[in-house]
Amino acid sequence: MSERDTGTGAATGAAGPPVRRPDLATETFVAHRSLLFTVAYEMLGSAADAEDVLQETWLRWADVDPGTVRNPRAYLVRITTRQALARLRTLARRKESYVGPWLPEPLLTSPDVAEDAELADSVSMAMLLVLETLTPTERAVFVLREVFGVEYDEIAEAVGKNLAAVRQITHRARARVAARRPRATVSAAETHAALEAFRRAVNTGDLQGLLDILAPDVVFLGDGGGVAQAAPEPVVGAGRVARLAARLRRFGAAALRPARVNGCPALVLRLDGRVDTVIALHVADGRVAGLYAVRNPEKLSRMEHETVLRR
Structure with missing residues (x-):
């Protein structure tokens, strides 16, 4: 039987081990990984904790048949949000005993982040510090709606609230952020x-x-x-x-x-x-x-x- 018949790539060579394509679940997760990390990081302000959240998200996603999921992006964002909310509460307890001021974990970012003005503003140190003043649910709702444009019904499912409550939380979070957000940056x-x-x-x-x-x-x-x-x-x-x-x-x-x-x-x-x-x-x-x-x-x-x- 030829390599074409077995599904292995000819580029591996006759003596090399077969190279298998990632399964659909892995491909889908990898395709959305940067988005999921960004969601978790904006909610937590910690890259280390965001990576832990992604690991938990993957473990849950790996148990799902991706063929049965109508919108994988929304599904993965929902899992990530739930895991980040749980982690936020743990972080809050950790910050209570932190020595001195607590600042978000800095990330060296590529120039293309700066080209997306809204994204750059949302992950800036100044904005992440403003988000620290919100409750965990307010932060999740604000990030999902204002930064990632997630629909209200999807947010409601992610945070475990009804639609009316999510709209109220969004309004409240917007007001709190507007009152505290840094003055508009210059060019x-x-x-x-x-x-x-x-x-x-x-x-x-x-x-x-x-x-x-x-x-x-x-x-x-x-x-x-x-x-x-x-x-x-x-x-x-x-x-x-x-x-x-x-x-x-x-x-x-x-x-x-x-x-x-x-x-x-x-x-x-x-x-x-x-x-x-x-x-x-x-x-x-x-x-x-x-x-x-x-x-x-x-x-x-x-x-x-x-x-x-x-x-």
Whole structure:
């Protein structure tokens, strides 16, 4: 019987092992994996926990006959949402004992994320911090509806609520996000200009330059997780933040490099070849309004390779 008859690929060669095509369940899951990761990450703010959710999603999906599922995307999103909701409650308990400010786990992202303005905004550090103020159900509903455009009836099934309740939760979550969401960001060119002005001022020790580029009410948050040294409380005000940022000069200009983190401009501090700190910036009205420095080494594993995010 020929290789064509047995279903193995001729490209494997006569002596090589047969290469079998993935089954339909695996192909479907792989096709939607980036979307499912993005849903889980936006709900959790943690890539490690999002990966755990995807593992649970796969285990449940593997027990299903994909041929009986009318809409695999909706089905997988529903499983992922349910698993993320359960994980959110565990995370809430973990954050209660977290040392110092808690920040989302930063992701090194590809340029195409920035090209999708809505996606980039939804995964930005500033927006993820706003989502932290919502209840788990509000967060799930908001993310599914506002970011991924999931229909209300599908959301209702995913979160275990009736249609009327989901509409009310959506309205409430929108209002809470609108009241807290960061001021509208400036254009990509102005954002890049602000980032470069900040980096140049840090590298040259130009304190006045820092004061000029920082918003008067700029907020600095540092996340060391009790493992790495970081500011134990938020630092507010251009003067205080400028003095704090000026300390970065001692590491040298080559140590602080620009990067695209969570779809937005950021700076990465490398020491001895490893990522030491990720500083995400939120720019509004041409000035830096937020600085979010992640130093907890447990949160820096996603900074060596780009993470694919999809809607």
